[in-house]
Amino acid sequence: MIHPKKLSINDFSYHLPDEKIAKHPLAKRDESKLLVFKSGKISESQYKHLDVYLPEESLLIFNNTKVVEARLIFTKPTGGQIEIFCLEPHDQYADITTAMLQKGKVLWKCLVGGAKKWKEEPLAKFIQHDKFDVIIEAKKIEQKTDCFIIELSWNNADLTFAEILHIAGLIPLPPYLNRDAEEADKHTYQTIYAKYDGSVAAPTAGLHFTEELFKKLDDKNIKRDFVTLHVGAGTFKPVKAATMDEHEMHTEFIDSHIKLIEHLLQHQPKPIIAVGTTSLRTIESLYWLGVLMSTEQAKINEKVPSLSQWDAYDLPQNISLEAALTALTNWMKSNQLERLITKTQIIIAPGYQLRVAQGLITNFHQPQSTLLLLIAAIVGDDWKMIYNHALNKDYRFLSYGDGCLLMKG
Structure with a gap:
C-alpha cells in the first residue's frame, strides 16, 4: 500500500454545493439523519435510533472539550475594528487548562484581523457585566510567522x-x-456534555446527542467515557501541498485520565467506537504514546512525550494494544500522574490501521481535508460511495449537518 506521505489530496475531492452546507442546526439535535455504513452496505436512520445500530456493550468515547468564545472585537479610538482570535496559549503554560485559569493577565497566540491598522498602541475594550465593569487591554508582544503573541x-x-x-x-x-x-450558537455549537474550556471549534459529532438518546444507550448497556482534545483552528487548515509529506498537520492538546486508559484496556475485546474525529485521534494517540513508552523508556522518563505527524507510521507496528496501554499506565503510575496532558500531531490517512477503535460516529467533512483522509483510512475508497449517497439523498453537510456511523471491516 502507498505510504500516506505520497498521497495526493486531489484524490480526496468531491463537489460540495453551498446549499448542502447546514447553516443552522435542527431544532432537535437527535433528529439529524444518520447514515450507517457496515460490511460495505449503507442504511439510513436518525441519531435518535443510534442504539439500534450499535452492538450491546459497546464503549463510546466522547470528547468533552468546551468551545470558548475565542473572538474578541476591539474598537480603536478612530472607530476601526480589530479582531483578536485566540488560538492557543503561549508555550510558557503547561497546558490549556492552566492558561485558562490565569487571573489578571495571560499570553496567547492569536490571529489578528486588521493587523495592519493596529500600530503599537494597546487596545482597550469596556464591558458592563452584571454588577461590575470589566476593562480588557490587548498588547502586541511579538509577531510570529503564523500568529501574534498578545498579552491580554x-x-x-x-x-x-x-x-x-x-x-x-x-x-x-x-x-x-x-x-x-x-x-x-452559544448553546447549539456546544455538546450537552462539554466540560473543559479550550476549543475554538466544536467536536461536532457530539452535537447530535441528547439526554433522551443517552437514556436509550444506557438501556442497551452501551457504555460511555470521555477524553479531552482541545480543537484548534488548524482543523480547518486546507491542504495546499501536492502530496501529504509537504503538509504540516496541525497539533492539538490532549488530556486523558488514567482511568480512561484503564477502561480502554478492560473493555477488550468488546467494541470501542469513537464519537468524532477528535476522540478517535485521541485514543489512537494513546496507543502510540504507549508504543513510545514500551520502546524508548530510557529516553522519556523525565518528561511527557508528544507525537509528531508520522510517528504512527515510523514507530514499531507490532506492539499489541494491551502491551501499549499497559506500558502507558505503568509509566503514568511510576511518575505519579493521574492525567496525561500532551500534544498530538498524528495524521490518520489511508494506510493507517486503527489500533483502538472499531468504528467512528462523525459528520460529513470538507473536500480535500485531513478529516476526509481519516474517513478514507477507515472505509477505503468506499468514502466516495458514502459521500455520493449523502449528497444525492440531501444530507446536510459539515458542522451543523447530519452524520454517519462507520464500522470497520
Whole structure:
C-alpha cells in the first residue's frame, strides 16, 4: 500500500454545493439523519435510533472539550475594528487548562484581523457585566510567522481568562458557514456534555446527542467515557501541498485520565467506537504514546512525550494494544500522574490501521481535508460511495449537518 506521505489530496475531492452546507442546526439535535455504513452496505436512520445500530456493550468515547468564545472585537479610538482570535496559549503554560485559569493577565497566540491598522498602541475594550465593569487591554508582544503573541490583561483580578472570554468574547463559528455568530450558537455549537474550556471549534459529532438518546444507550448497556482534545483552528487548515509529506498537520492538546486508559484496556475485546474525529485521534494517540513508552523508556522518563505527524507510521507496528496501554499506565503510575496532558500531531490517512477503535460516529467533512483522509483510512475508497449517497439523498453537510456511523471491516 502507498505510504500516506505520497498521497495526493486531489484524490480526496468531491463537489460540495453551498446549499448542502447546514447553516443552522435542527431544532432537535437527535433528529439529524444518520447514515450507517457496515460490511460495505449503507442504511439510513436518525441519531435518535443510534442504539439500534450499535452492538450491546459497546464503549463510546466522547470528547468533552468546551468551545470558548475565542473572538474578541476591539474598537480603536478612530472607530476601526480589530479582531483578536485566540488560538492557543503561549508555550510558557503547561497546558490549556492552566492558561485558562490565569487571573489578571495571560499570553496567547492569536490571529489578528486588521493587523495592519493596529500600530503599537494597546487596545482597550469596556464591558458592563452584571454588577461590575470589566476593562480588557490587548498588547502586541511579538509577531510570529503564523500568529501574534498578545498579552491580554483585565482590571478584575478575581476573574480567570476563561471567564473573561465568556463575558466578552464571541463563539468562533467555522468560516464556511459564512454568517455571524448568533446568541443561539452559544448553546447549539456546544455538546450537552462539554466540560473543559479550550476549543475554538466544536467536536461536532457530539452535537447530535441528547439526554433522551443517552437514556436509550444506557438501556442497551452501551457504555460511555470521555477524553479531552482541545480543537484548534488548524482543523480547518486546507491542504495546499501536492502530496501529504509537504503538509504540516496541525497539533492539538490532549488530556486523558488514567482511568480512561484503564477502561480502554478492560473493555477488550468488546467494541470501542469513537464519537468524532477528535476522540478517535485521541485514543489512537494513546496507543502510540504507549508504543513510545514500551520502546524508548530510557529516553522519556523525565518528561511527557508528544507525537509528531508520522510517528504512527515510523514507530514499531507490532506492539499489541494491551502491551501499549499497559506500558502507558505503568509509566503514568511510576511518575505519579493521574492525567496525561500532551500534544498530538498524528495524521490518520489511508494506510493507517486503527489500533483502538472499531468504528467512528462523525459528520460529513470538507473536500480535500485531513478529516476526509481519516474517513478514507477507515472505509477505503468506499468514502466516495458514502459521500455520493449523502449528497444525492440531501444530507446536510459539515458542522451543523447530519452524520454517519462507520464500522470497520
